[in-house]
Amino acid sequence: MGRAPRGMHAAMSLARFLAGTLALTAVSACSGNLGPPRPQRMPVADGKPAVVGAPRSPRIANYKIDAKLDVVRHQVTATETLTWTNSGQSPVDTLPFHLYLNAFKNDATVFMKESRGEHRGQKASPDAWGWIDVSSIQIAGAEVRPRGKFPGPDETVLEVPLDAPVAPGQTIEVRFAFVAQLPEVFARTGFKGDFHMIGQWFPKIGVRVGPPGAETWRCEPFHVLTEFFADFGVYDVTLTVPDTHVVAATGVLTAAVDNPDATRTLTYHAEDVHDFAWMADPYMEVISDTAVVDGRQIEVRVYHRPAQREFARRHLVAGIGSIESFSKLFVPYPWPIMSVIDPPPDASGSAGGMEYPTLVTTAADHAGFRPGVRLPEFVTIHEIGHNWFQGILASNEVEEAWLDEGVNEWADGVVMGMIYGERGSLVDWDGWSADYFHVARAAMKDLGKNPSPIATVPWKFVDPAAYSQATYEKTALALRTLGNVVGRDAFDAAMKAYAREWAFRHPTGRDLFAVLERELAQDLSWFIGPAFYGTGVADLSVRDSECRPKHEARGVFGDGTARKTVTERDAPDTGAWVCEVVVVNSGTVPVPVDVEMHFADGTRQRETWDDRGAGHWHRFEFERSSPLVEVELDPDGKVLLTDDFLDDQIRLHGDPAASYRAGARAAFWTQTLMQGFGL
Amino acid sequence: MSAARKGDLIGLGAMASAGFRAVSEYTGMVLGLFAVQAVMALGAGLVIARLLAAVFATRPVFDDAVDGDLVALFAVVRNADILGAATLWIAVGAVLTWVVLSWFLGGGALAVLTERPRGRRETARCFGAGGAGTYFAFLRIGLASGIAHVALVLPAAIVGVSAVADRLERALTLMDLLGSMVLALLPAALLAAIIGAVMDYARAELTLRRPTHDHLGAAHAISRALVFVVRRPVAIGHVLLGWLAAAAVTGVYGWAAHGHPMYGPGGAVALLVIRQGLSLVRMAIEVAVLGGQVELGQTRPPPPRRVVESD
Numbered sequence: 006m007g008r009a010p011r012g013m014h015a016a017m018s019l020a021r022f023l024a025g026t027l028a029l030t031a032v033s034a035c036s037g038n039l040g041p042p043r044p045q046r047m048p049v050a051d052g053k054p055a056v057v058g059a060p061r062s063p064r065i066a067n068y069k070i071d072a073k074l075d076v077v078r079h080q081v082t083a084t085e086t087l088t089w090t091n092s093g094q095s096p097v098d099t100l101p102f103h104l105y106l107n108a109f110k111n112d113a114t115v116f117m118k119e120s121r122g123e124h125r126g127q128k129a130s131p132d133a134w135g136w137i138d139v140s141s142i143q144i145a146g147a148e149v150r151p152r153g154k155f156p157g158p159d160e161t162v163l164e165v166p167l168d169a170p171v172a173p174g175q176t177i178e179v180r181f182a183f184v185a186q187l188p189e190v191f192a193r194t195g196f197k198g199d200f201h202m203i204g205q206w207f208p209k210i211g212v213r214v215g216p217p218g219a220e221t222w223r224c225e226p227f228h229v230l231t232e233f234f235a236d237f238g239v240y241d242v243t244l245t246v247p248d249t250h251v252v253a254a255t256g257v258l259t260a261a262v263d264n265p266d267a268t269r270t271l272t273y274h275a276e277d278v279h280d281f282a283w284m285a286d287p288y289m290e291v292i293s294d295t296a297v298v299d300g301r302q303i304e305v306r307v308y309h310r311p312a313q314r315e316f317a318r319r320h321l322v323a324g325i326g327s328i329e330s331f332s333k334l335f336v337p338y339p340w341p342i343m344s345v346i347d348p349p350p351d352a353s354g355s356a357g358g359m360e361y362p363t364l365v366t367t368a369a370d371h372a373g374f375r376p377g378v379r380l381p382e383f384v385t386i387h388e389i390g391h392n393w394f395q396g397i398l399a400s401n402e403v404e405e406a407w408l409d410e411g412v413n414e415w416a417d418g419v420v421m422g423m424i425y426g427e428r429g430s431l432v433d434w435d436g437w438s439a440d441y442f443h444v445a446r447a448a449m450k451d452l453g454k455n456p457s458p459i460a461t462v463p464w465k466f467v468d469p470a471a472y473s474q475a476t477y478e479k480t481a482l483a484l485r486t487l488g489n490v491v492g493r494d495a496f497d498a499a500m501k502a503y504a505r506e507w508a509f510r511h512p513t514g515r516d517l518f519a520v521l522e523r524e525l526a527q528d529l530s531w532f533i534g535p536a537f538y539g540t541g542v543a544d545l546s547v548r549d550s551e552c553r554p555k556h557e558a559r560g561v562f563g564d565g566t567a568r569k570t571v572t573e574r575d576a577p578d579t580g581a582w583v584c585e586v587v588v589v590n591s592g593t594v595p596v597p598v599d600v601e602m603h604f605a606d607g608t609r610q611r612e613t614w615d616d617r618g619a620g621h622w623h624r625f626e627f628e629r630s631s632p633l634v635e636v637e638l639d640p641d642g643k644v645l646l647t648d649d650f651l652d653d654q655i656r657l658h659g660d661p662a663a664s665y666r667a668g669a670r671a672a673f674w675t676q677t678l679m680q681g682f683g684l
Numbered sequence: 685m686s687a688a689r690k691g692d693l694i695g696l697g698a699m700a701s702a703g704f705r706a707v708s709e710y711t712g713m714v715l716g717l718f719a720v721q722a723v724m725a726l727g728a729g730l731v732i733a734r735l736l737a738a739v740f741a742t743r744p745v746f747d748d749a750v751d752g753d754l755v756a757l758f759a760v761v762r763n764a765d766i767l768g769a770a771t772l773w774i775a776v777g778a779v780l781t782w783v784v785l786s787w788f789l790g791g792g793a794l795a796v797l798t799e800r801p802r803g804r805r806e807t808a809r810c811f812g813a814g815g816a817g818t819y820f821a822f823l824r825i826g827l828a829s830g831i832a833h834v835a836l837v838l839p840a841a842i843v844g845v846s847a848v849a850d851r852l853e854r855a856l857t858l859m860d861l862l863g864s865m866v867l868a869l870l871p872a873a874l875l876a877a878i879i880g881a882v883m884d885y886a887r888a889e890l891t892l893r894r895p896t897h898d899h900l901g902a903a904h905a906i907s908r909a910l911v912f913v914v915r916r917p918v919a920i921g922h923v924l925l926g927w928l929a930a931a932a933v934t935g936v937y938g939w940a941a942h943g944h945p946m947y948g949p950g951g952a953v954a955l956l957v958i959r960q961g962l963s964l965v966r967m968a969i970e971v972a973v974l975g976g977q978v979e980l981g982q983t984r985p986p987p988p989r990r991v992v993e994s995d
Binding site: 312313315316350351353370371372373432435436437438439440443444446447448450635637649650651652653654655656657658659660661662663664665666667668669670671672673674675676677678679680682683684 | 717721722724725726728729730731732733734736737740741742743744745746747749750751752754755756758759760762763764771774775778779782783785786789790793850853854855856857858860861930934942943945949952955956959960963966967970974
C-alpha cells in the first residue's frame, strides 16, 4: 500500500475522528442491557390480615379471578367470578360491565378519539393495541355472552340483560372467561419491554347510585379525562407468571407455589377495596420500611429497577411520611401494606403516576430533580393520597374528578408541609425554597379565564389543560384559601370529619360541602358557589393610594366683607399626613383579606377588608405622622385562589434598584453570548 | 517579532506562547476591546433595566424575585412573558451589533498582532487601518461563517440531541445527563471548531497578506484556509484549547460563586465587578487565540502574486 501525503493523512484522521464521535453518540443512544431474566426467590406469604378489624365497607362487588400472564404475547388469560349484591331498593334487570382495555382497541374508541392517541405526552403505539375479549359469561350455569351488547359509542361497556331481575338485597353470581391483550403502555396500563403494569384489565361491574328505589347504573364509556368508579368488595386473585418475574399486587400475598412449567402461582387477597392492579417485571428490586399508624405497623415497599435505587429511597421516605400523615389528618390507613411501583424510565411517563388500592405507581425519576427538588416525592405522595381520596372515600371520579384529584392535591400540599416543613415543602435546594401551595399559585396563569367551573364533568371541559387546571390546582387553591379564611385547624378538623363520615362510601361534592358547613357552623355558600360552581377567582389589587400633608383648609372663605383668603402661610402643614388607599376585588370570588400599610418611618398598620357583600371595593382613609410608602394586600399569602398577584403589593414611589440589579445580571449573560459569537 | 518562520512546523505550545506574548505585549488593546464589549453589554443591561423598571419599579414582588425568592421569580416569569421576550431580543440585538462591530475590531486586532507596532499611537493607527482595510472582507467571511453554522453545525446539533433525546429525558444521574449532552453535541462542537478555525485562518490570511496581496478576496482566503486547517489539525486543536480555557475559567468562577448568590445592592456591585473580571479574562483568552493563529498563519507560504503586465 502506498503512503498517503501528509495533508491527506491528516484529513483522513480528522474524518475518522468525526465518524468515531458520531458512532459514539449513536451508541450512547442505546439503553443498557440488564441481562437475561433469572428465576426469582420464592416470595413469602405476607401473613397479615387484609384489612384491620371488622369489614369496613358493604362489600357489594366481590371478585375471584384466576389469571395467567403470557409475557411474550403480553396477554392475560383469566376466569373470573363476580358475586354482586343489589344493595338498592329497586330491582335490577341488566348488568353493565366495564371493559376498559377496549379503549385501546382501535383509534375509533371514545378514549382514542378524545386523546388523539396521546396521554400525558405519551403516544399510543400503532403496533400494540390493547383489548379484552370476553368469550363467556355464565349466570346460574347459563351462557349469556351472546345476549351481551355494547350500548355505547365503543366497546368499553358491555351490557347483559337478565332473565330474571335481581331483587333488592339479592346476590347474583356471574362467571367470565376472558383474554386481556395489554397495549404497549401509554395510558396507565400495558407493557413496555419486560415491564408489565396491569390495571383496568378485567370485566368490572358498574355502580348503582341514586335515591332509594330509584337507583340507576353508573357505567360510563372510558373517557380520556375520567378515571374510575366502583363498589367496594373482596378480591381473591391468583396470578400465574414466569418464575423470573417479581410481582406486586393489591392486597396481601397469601400463598405462592412453583409450577412444573417454570411458572409460579401467587394468591392475593384484598378486602374493602374497589379495584385490583398488579405489576410483573423480571428486573425489579424492592426496598421496604414501616410506617406507624395508631401503633400499628404498615409495610411500605418500593419496587424499582437497580438504576433507580437512589430515587427509590426518596419514594420510600415520601411513602412512609404520607401513610402516617394522611392517617393522622383523615382516617387511619386500614390495610397492612402499601406497594409503590417505580416504573422503568422508559415507562415512567406512561405507567407512572397512577393510583390503585394499596398499590400505586410513581414517576419523575430524573437527574434534574436533585435531592430537595421534590417532584418525585410529590408524585408518590399524590398517588398514595389517592388511597384516601378515592380509595377510601370512593367518590365518582368519572363525574366529579375534582373531588378526588383536587381534594387530594390540597391534602398533598398539607402533607408535604408535614413531612418536609411548610416553607420548603416542594423545593429546598441550593438556597432556594418554595412550598407547594405558593408554587401552585405562581404557576397558574389566567386562572379566572378557565371557561368551566371546578365542578364540571371531566369530558365536558374544553381541553385537557382546562380540566387539569380546574380539577387539580384550582381546587387545591380554593380549599387552601377557604382553610386560611376559616382557620386552618378548624378546616382540617372539618375535613377529618368528612373523611370519617364518608369512608368506604360514595360521597359527592355536596356531601363534602354539607359536612364542612356543619362542622364549621357557618354558611359557606358565599365562597363555595363562586369558587366551585362558578368560573372566577378573587382578583385583588390596589386601585389607588395617595398621601398628602395635613393642614387646615386653604382658599377663599366667606362673602362680602367677611371674605377671607387662607394661604399656605396661614394654614401651614401640620406635619401629619392624610392618606387614602382604595382596594378592589375585580374577581367573582369574595374573600376577606388583610391590607397592610407601610409608612416611611418603618411603622405598619394592618386592616382587614371583608369583601363579602361590600361592593367589591373599599376605601381606607387614615391620618399618620409619616407618609405612606407601600401597600400590601394579603401579606400572609392566605388568598391563593387569585389571578395575577403581582399587583397585590405596590410602592407609592417607584424604586428601580432591583431592575438595575436584574439589568446587571442580564448584561453579564449578554456579554457571555457576545464572547461566543464575536471578535 | 514573530518567533515562527515560513515553513516551520509549530505546535500547540508555541501557539499558546505566542498567545501569552500577544496579550502581555498588547494589554492596552485587550483592555480596549474589553471596554468596548463591556460598554455594549452594560448598555443592553441598562435598556433592560429601564424596561423592567417601567413595569416593576412599584412592585416589591420583583425585588423579591431578583433577590432569590423562588416563588416570586416564578410568578414574575409566568406573568411577564412578553417582558421576558423583550429582554431576550434586546440581548440578541446587542450580540448582533457586537458581531457587526467585531468585523472591524477583529481586523484591527489581527493587524496589530501581525505588524506588531510599537507605542500606543502606532498601535492605534495600525488597529484602525487594519480594521478598516479588511472590514468588508471580514463581513463576507462572517456571513460565510454564519451560513456554514446554520447549514452544518445546527443540523449536527439537532441530529445529535435527537439521537440521545430519550437518554436525556430518562437520565437518572447527572453523569447520564451531562455525558449524554456532551456526546450529543460533540459532533456539532467539532464541526463548529473546524468552521471556526477555517474562518479564523481566512481572516489571519487576509491580514497577513494584505500588504503584498491586496487582490486576495474572502472566498479565496476561505478556500486556502480550509486546505490549511485540514492539513494542520493543530489549528483545530488550538481553537478547542481556547474554548477549553474559557470554559475552565467560567467553571472555576461557577465553583467559587456556588453558594454565594450575592443578592441585594452590595451583592449586585460585587457580582458586577467579579463577572466583569471573568469577562476580561475570557477576552484575553480570545486575543491569545488570535495571537496563536497569527503565529501559525505566518508559517505557511503566501499565495502566488498576480503579475500585472504593462506596456
